[in-house]
Amino acid sequence: xxxxxxxxxxxxxxxxxxxxxxxxxxxxxxxxxxxxxxxxxxxxxxxxxxxxxxxxxxxxxxxxxxxxxxxxxxxxxxxxxxxxxxxxxxxxxxxxxxxxxxxxxxxxxxxxxxxxxxxxxxxxxxxxxxxxxxxxxxxxxxxxxxxxxxxxxxxxxxxxxxxxxxxxxxxxxxxxxxxxxxxxxxxxxxxxxxxxxxxxxxxxxxxxxxxxxxxxxxxxxxxxxxxxxxxxxxxxxxxxxxxxxxxxxxxxxxxxxxxxxxxxxxxxxxxxxxxxxxxxxxxxxxxxxxxxxxxxxxxxxxxxxxxxxxxxxxxxxxxxxxxxxxxxxxxxxxxxxxxxxxxxxxxxxxxxxxxxxxxxxxxxxxxxxxxxxxxxxxxxxxxxxxxxxxxxxxxxxxxxxxxxxxxxxxxxxxxxxxxxxxxxxxxxxxxxxxxxxxxxxxxxxxxxxxxxxxxxxxxxxxxxxxxxxxxxxxxxxxxxxxxxxxxxxxxxxxxxxxxxxxxxxxxxxxxxxxxxxxxxxxxxxxxxxxxxxxxxxxxxxxxxxxxxxxxxxxxxxxxxxxxxxxxxxxxxxxxxxxxxxxxxxxxxxxxxxxxxxxxxxxxxxxxxxxxxxxxxxxxxxxxxxxxxxxxxxxxxxxxxxxxxxxxxxxxxxxxxxxxxxxxxxxxxxxxxxxxxxxxxxxxxxxxxxxxxxxxxxxxxxxxxxxxxxxxxxxxxxxxxxxxxxxxxxxxxxxxxxxxxxxxxxxxxxxxxxxxxxxxxxxxxxxxxxxxxxxxxxx
DNA sequence: TTAGGGTTTG
Numbered sequence: 001x002x003x004x005x006x007x008x009x010x011x012x013x014x015x016x017x018x019x020x021x022x023x024x025x026x027x028x029x030x031x032x033x034x035x036x037x038x039x040x041x042x043x044x045x046x047x048x049x050x051x052x053x054x055x056x057x058x059x060x061x062x063x064x065x066x067x068x069x070x071x072x073x074x075x076x077x078x079x080x081x082x083x084x085x086x087x088x089x090x091x092x093x094x095x096x097x098x099x100x101x102x103x104x105x106x107x108x109x110x111x112x113x114x115x116x117x118x119x120x121x122x123x124x125x126x127x128x129x130x131x132x133x134x135x136x137x138x139x140x141x142x143x144x145x146x147x148x149x150x151x152x153x154x155x156x157x158x159x160x161x162x163x164x165x166x167x168x169x170x171x172x173x174x175x176x177x178x179x180x181x182x183x184x185x186x187x188x189x190x191x192x193x194x195x196x197x198x199x200x201x202x203x204x205x206x207x208x209x210x211x212x213x214x215x216x217x218x219x220x221x222x223x224x225x226x227x228x229x230x231x232x233x234x235x236x237x238x239x240x241x242x243x244x245x246x247x248x249x250x251x252x253x254x255x256x257x258x259x260x261x262x263x264x265x266x267x268x269x270x271x272x273x274x275x276x277x278x279x280x281x282x283x284x285x286x287x288x289x290x291x292x293x294x295x296x297x298x299x300x301x302x303x304x305x306x307x308x309x310x311x312x313x314x315x316x317x318x319x320x321x322x323x324x325x326x327x328x329x330x331x332x333x334x335x336x337x338x339x340x341x342x343x344x345x346x347x348x349x350x351x352x353x354x355x356x357x358x359x360x361x362x363x364x365x366x367x368x369x370x371x372x373x374x375x376x377x378x379x380x381x382x383x384x385x386x387x388x389x390x391x392x393x394x395x396x397x398x399x400x401x402x403x404x405x406x407x408x409x410x411x412x413x414x415x416x417x418x419x420x421x422x423x424x425x426x427x428x429x430x431x432x433x434x435x436x437x438x439x440x441x442x443x444x445x446x447x448x449x450x451x452x453x454x455x456x457x458x459x460x461x462x463x464x465x466x467x468x469x470x471x472x473x474x475x476x477x478x479x480x481x482x483x484x485x486x487x488x489x490x491x492x493x494x495x496x497x498x499x500x501x502x503x504x505x506x507x508x509x510x511x512x513x514x515x516x517x518x519x520x521x522x523x524x525x526x527x528x529x530x531x532x533x534x535x536x537x538x539x540x541x542x543x544x545x546x547x548x549x550x551x552x553x554x555x556x557x558x559x560x561x562x563x564x565x566x567x568x569x570x571x572x573x574x575x576x577x578x579x580x581x582x583x584x585x586x587x588x589x590x591x592x593x594x595x596x597x598x599x600x601x602x603x604x605x606x607x608x609x610x611x612x613x614x615x616x617x618x619x620x621x622x623x624x625x626x627x628x629x630x631x632x633x634x635x636x637x638x639x640x641x642x643x644x645x646x647x648x649x650x651x652x653x654x655x656x657x658x659x660x661x662x663x664x665x666x667x668x669x670x671x672x673x674x675x676x677x678x679x680x681x682x683x684x685x686x687x688x689x690x691x692x693x694x695x696x697x698x699x700x701x702x703x704x705x706x707x708x709x710x711x712x713x714x715x716x717x718x719x720x721x722x723x724x725x726x727x728x729x730x731x732x733x734x735x736x737x738x739x740x741x742x743x744x745x746x747x748x749x750x751x752x753x754x755x756x757x758x759x760x761x762x763x764x765x766x767x768x769x770x771x772x773x774x775x776x777x778x
Numbered sequence: 779t780t781a782g783g784g785t786t787t788g
Contacts, residue, residue: 187780207781411786
């Protein structure tokens, strides 16, 4: 039997044991029996320090309690572990863990054992062919934080949301469908309104009050899961309503499938047992298919005018504005693609690190908060991490001088959950944001926008400085060579009159280009057969095939993935199956997890792709899973749909992915996935025709670019308005609309000529190589 | 007591 040391914390509810081995009860253990194919399972109630025996062998001893036989006079046993396994176990095992020992030897204990303990002990080692499995319990984690709380857990009953009755006080679980972060009420308390749903399809809106903001649920986003204890149910306007009663307590959990189950609470004592772990997992799985939970919150770079959005950010400055509004200056490391409004405030009223405020001046957003939000805003600490809910990105008024700017308002009131939440430093999204903020280069290049703000701040002394800088910019070529700097320029006429193939350096102007609608320039290219094809558009075309047609869909819980099936609520009662690929028997963090989906719509797949590392649309066939027809993407990752070449691919069964899943740290690279699945991946590419002029003659050259020329990956542009705008701006710089030929900027390019011959004709084509848009243009 | 979900109009 292989040696396996598996640590499962908050993972699977069942041990991933080989089916050949069978469970043995404590009271059946007898000397002289062969336990090679048996296992014993118990909870670690005692462990001793790791020791070395006289011959140097490592030795570790634990006491396991048989939880299924607690009433028996003998309910625990010593386990002696030898060698490397002793070392591994001493590091891995903790009090309260469930420990499975397979393939052990049973021997009589040489000394008198304590009362209640079995007279024999288990001997475990790699040499004896033993295998051990460890499952950390949640109560262990709680007990580490709060020693002694796990053994006295009262048993709670939970009421489902469709069973609530007027005038009762109940315990319940729910998935957050809507919430208002705690705000100062007009009375004496903080208030938070939370709407919950659960698999009974009932809905409950709870109005929670507390003088202490920390005793209200710490909900950060829709989809979080809460457990409420002692909430009072009342009828209000013909509907059930929850309201805080004496002794109200709550736990809040991240609702993401596979993420660590760590309760957020201010309670000093709470219980959390295995059963409840199961409830959270069930609710997560239910919510994943039944609730529309938006993807990651917007960044400043995604902001669209006229919309409301939630922003996760860091506070860098704050200032009093007037009696009804207050200014928060925040950043998230990205830049809003539109000019943003700067709220004028008195220098002396602005709180925050002056140098940092200056450094971040082009990255901060001014958010004006009104009325009831002012009190909380004033109390915020500079440097803290916030999530501001339902910020209004308002188009600046047109009569204003710079009419196109965006203003950020947090209006008064709490409609739509409008408010400010303070995120703790250990919140995973804050940890991620901090990492990102640290990586932001504050040096930055001197772009036009930062120039004008510098001017406003007096760094540029007068208008002439700016004009001369502008002129200098215009003289520099807008594209540059990445190689071949030593070549001399050739004029276009000479190129046209020369035989192909050859390579040239040219200096020319871009008179026109095709396609004018830039999104039409994105194609899919097969590097094997050299074919080009259009990118399939939008809708579910090609994914119809993934419908789960048969009720007896192979519902495999195999060794390498876990499967969950849902039925959609609509009349079609569509079946959706998601298969979560495990790694070393464990479910990983969603961001590291590959999932496979049957019966999902493209929209659902996009949503899942935002949460999980990869999504592969599949269908079930008799002997397992297989890819859909290659009209559908074979993989969705991030914002990108990956397609395979129908002509050059030989799809293999999905189980070919096992080899990748078994890697130490599966990277789930699209290229690797394609390779093991027998797919020849198509690459996204920009294909454009530039008409260049230099006074000697026009020349049509083709641009065939994956990402080098525009410094924008062709694969990502279709999913990003921001990148499309950026590309449009670049093209406007290369070929400014409405400009006379004389006023067009120069491009420096490296081009190759080549021959295309067929039976009837012979033509010379030209293609741009080793050229990129200049740094100050991007 | 407060608020009782469904965007300000600065």
